Amino acid sequence: MDTAxxxxxxxxxxxxxxxxxxxxxxxxxxxxxxxxxxxxxxVVGESGCGKSVTALSVLRLVSRPGRxxxxxxxxxxxxxxxxxxxxxxxxxxxxxxxxxxxxxTSLNPVYTAGRQVxxxxxxxxGTGKAxxxxxxxxxxxxxxxxxxxxxxxxxxxxxxxxxxxxxxxAMAMVCRPSLMIADEPTTALDVxxxxxxLHLMKELQETFGTxxxxxxxxxxxxxxxxxxxxxxxxxxxxxxxxxxxLFDDTRHPxxxxxxxxxxxxxxxxxxLLGIPGTVPSLLDLPKGCxxxxxxxxxxxxxxxxxxxxxxxAPGHKVRCFxxxxxxxxxxx
Amino acid sequence: xxxYILKRVVISVPVLLGVALVxxxxxxxxxxxxITIMMGExxxxxxxxxxxxxxxxxxxxLVRFVRYITGALRWDFGxxxxxxxxxxxxxxxxxxxxxxxxxxxxxxxxxxxxxAGIVSAVRHNTLADRFFMGxxxxxxxxxxxWAGLLMQYVFAFRLQWLPVTGYYSLRYYIMPALVLGWSSAxxxxxxxxxxxxxxxxxxxxxxARAKGLKETAVVTAHALKNAMLPVVxxxxxxxxxxxxxAVMTESIFGIPGLGRVAVNxxxxxxxxxxxxxxxxxxxxxxAGNLAADIICAFLDPRIRVE
Numbered sequence: 001m002d003t004a005x006x007x008x009x010x011x012x013x014x015x016x017x018x019x020x021x022x023x024x025x026x027x028x029x030x031x032x033x034x035x036x037x038x039x040x041x042x043v044v045g046e047s048g049c050g051k052s053v054t055a056l057s058v059l060r061l062v063s064r065p066g067r068x069x070x071x072x073x074x075x076x077x078x079x080x081x082x083x084x085x086x087x088x089x090x091x092x093x094x095x096x097x098x099x100x101x102x103x104x105t106s107l108n109p110v111y112t113a114g115r116q117v118x119x120x121x122x123x124x125x126g127t128g129k130a131x132x133x134x135x136x137x138x139x140x141x142x143x144x145x146x147x148x149x150x151x152x153x154x155x156x157x158x159x160x161x162x163x164x165x166x167x168x169x170a171m172a173m174v175c176r177p178s179l180m181i182a183d184e185p186t187t188a189l190d191v192x193x194x195x196x197x198l199h200l201m202k203e204l205q206e207t208f209g210t211x212x213x214x215x216x217x218x219x220x221x222x223x224x225x226x227x228x229x230x231x232x233x234x235x236x237x238x239x240x241x242x243x244x245x246l247f248d249d250t251r252h253p254x255x256x257x258x259x260x261x262x263x264x265x266x267x268x269x270x271x272l273l274g275i276p277g278t279v280p281s282l283l284d285l286p287k288g289c290x291x292x293x294x295x296x297x298x299x300x301x302x303x304x305x306x307x308x309x310x311x312x313a314p315g316h317k318v319r320c321f322x323x324x325x326x327x328x329x330x331x332x
Numbered sequence: 333x334x335x336y337i338l339k340r341v342v343i344s345v346p347v348l349l350g351v352a353l354v355x356x357x358x359x360x361x362x363x364x365x366x367i368t369i370m371m372g373e374x375x376x377x378x379x380x381x382x383x384x385x386x387x388x389x390x391x392x393x394l395v396r397f398v399r400y401i402t403g404a405l406r407w408d409f410g411x412x413x414x415x416x417x418x419x420x421x422x423x424x425x426x427x428x429x430x431x432x433x434x435x436x437x438x439x440x441x442x443x444x445x446x447x448a449g450i451v452s453a454v455r456h457n458t459l460a461d462r463f464f465m466g467x468x469x470x471x472x473x474x475x476x477x478w479a480g481l482l483m484q485y486v487f488a489f490r491l492q493w494l495p496v497t498g499y500y501s502l503r504y505y506i507m508p509a510l511v512l513g514w515s516s517a518x519x520x521x522x523x524x525x526x527x528x529x530x531x532x533x534x535x536x537x538x539x540a541r542a543k544g545l546k547e548t549a550v551v552t553a554h555a556l557k558n559a560m561l562p563v564v565x566x567x568x569x570x571x572x573x574x575x576x577x578a579v580m581t582e583s584i585f586g587i588p589g590l591g592r593v594a595v596n597x598x599x600x601x602x603x604x605x606x607x608x609x610x611x612x613x614x615x616x617x618x619a620g621n622l623a624a625d626i627i628c629a630f631l632d633p634r635i636r637v638e
Contacts, residue, residue: 061541093544105535110557110632120543155633171543 008179008211009035009058014071016057018282025282027053027066029235035179040205040212042226042243044219044258048279050235051215055181058213059096060088076178094124097172101184103164107156114140114152117171124175139170144200162193166200173204181213186221198224219258223247228315231255234280234290237309241316251312251323253295289320297322333629336636340625344618351614352404356397359603409608414600419608422593429499430589433512433581434574436505440513441520442567448517449524449563454551456529464521471518480511480584497586508585512578516570523566527559534558561632565624572620576613
């Protein structure tokens with residue numbers, strides 16, 4: 001499925017490093033990721049694993065001291081890393097848009113919701129004010145904002161969290177982008193609102209044919225909305241598979257840990273399974289497999305050599321020595 | 333919005349009255365008889381009595397305070413002991429000079445301070461940033477009298493570009509405005525820089541960039557409007573302070589403004605004049621704060637609600 005020309009986004013061997021005073025942190029390390037047309041692709045991992053930096057790298061909005069050091073990012077076959085800053089601005093907000101985790105702080109408090117959505121359209125579409133206004137109100141209606149004309153004139157502090165996230169989605173969708181990056185869009189919301197927002201995104205994705213890159217740490221969100229999933233750990237992809245395959249035939253111990261961390265109704269004994277330990281510092285990564293210090297199946301060689309991505313089934317790859325030969329695992 | 337403004341105006345009234353009362357008590361209840369100050373110690377007691385009666389000095393303090401306030405409301409602050417003229421006339425004569433100086437100094441301060449602050453924030457930790465911050469630190473730290481004398485020496489005495497002192501045309505106001513404006517510009521530049529840097533870290537700035545806005549638009553349209561709130565407040569208070577009389581600058585450059593009048597009143601123990609100028613200045617400072625509140629409410633919708 002890695003044929004770049006029929007996809008929306010193709011990231012190849014992307015590395016984004018942060019050049020800090022204490023050393024170089026490889027927040028994104030040799031990541032290869034593909035988003036087919038009209039699909040929802042999840043990027044999953046704990047906080048600090050590099051998923052947000054991957055997203056910001058796509059938009060080339062990584063702020064200093066971070067910098068993309070190698071790899072390629074192409075949108076519909078065009079190399080984004082070769083674009084000039086002006087060309088890149090034309091792409092942001094019109095062909096790739098992004099929504100963020102905190103709807104409370106992601107809107108500018110001193111402008112009305114309508115104005116902020118209109119702005120995206122006016123800088124890209126070259127539309128007049130009247131038309132931009134009409135289309136914004138229309139978009140507000142499409143994202144399920146009640147009384148869109150009144151909400152157009154509302155300031156962010158006058159809207160609830162769910163409504164603000166709908167405004168963000170309206171802003172992201174108003175220019176009909178081919179890719180929308182959603183960085184933990186529902187993390188700050190109530191569970192009931194979360195379900196509504198996910199439903200809305202799926203609906204918009206189907207209506208407008210926009211692809212979505214869904215960044216989350218929540219396996220429930222993945223199950224709800226994604227077609228294909230990448231699991232990231234400490235800057236690297238550790239497992240990738242179709243969503244059903246990932247849940248039915250989980251191979252990587254880390255993914256298993258993520259799934260075990262979800263409370264499940266009717267699971268034997270009340271105890272939640274977690275992953276022991278914490279995410280390693282990017283400045284001081286363990287040798288060999290980055291997950292080995294926290295892995296209950298780690299052998300000695302795991303901390304000596306780094307595993308490659310092994311294809312365990314069509315479209316299902318795993319970065320683990322124990323998963324290369326089927327779910328029982330074996331030695332390299 | 334109208335309700336907000338009304339509320340602010342109404343709140344200002346007791347503040348002004350309170351200041352007036354404290355001022356009145358301080359100047360009237362403290363020891364020291366105005367008549368003796370006026371006429372010296374060796375005068376006939378009968379003469380003192382007649383003066384006391386004429387000036388209603390034997391009335392209770394509260395009665396005198398009410399009389400004073402009702403007078404002030406009619407723009408009547410009494411008569412200067414020393415100059416034997418209406419205090420209101422003296423204020424009216426000196427005010428135009430002070431206003432001219434204030435406008436010139438505020439222009440210098442804003443036109444230098446705000447752009448310097450923006451450049452320093454956008455290009456922070458660069459040479460430009462260091463230059464502007466050093467420049468503003470100098471402005472804040474240099475005492476007005478020293479900077480003023482230095483300028484007079486360089487521009488008036490050595491280069492002979494500008495007149496040393498006086499108030500006869502706009503040319504005379506250039507140096508005082510630069511001296512005063514520089515010190516205010518320093519504060520404005522530093523405040524603008526730190527607020528803008530802080531604002532640029534907000535999530536909505538990332539949103540604006542992700543929208544595809546140019547960096548200049550991100551800074552001017554999205555960041556600056558948020559960052560300017562505290563700066564506007566300081567600007568308004570500075571202007572109010574300048575209108576209250578830049579005592580030092582007016583003295584050095586020989587401008588007969590409000591500050592000079594107040595200083596002379598202190599030197600002459602001219603209580604009605606002192607009281608009048610201080611009350612007038614207080615009114616201006618309160619008005620400046622009120623203006624700042626209203627401008628901030630225009631900039632930030634969250635303030636309007638309450």
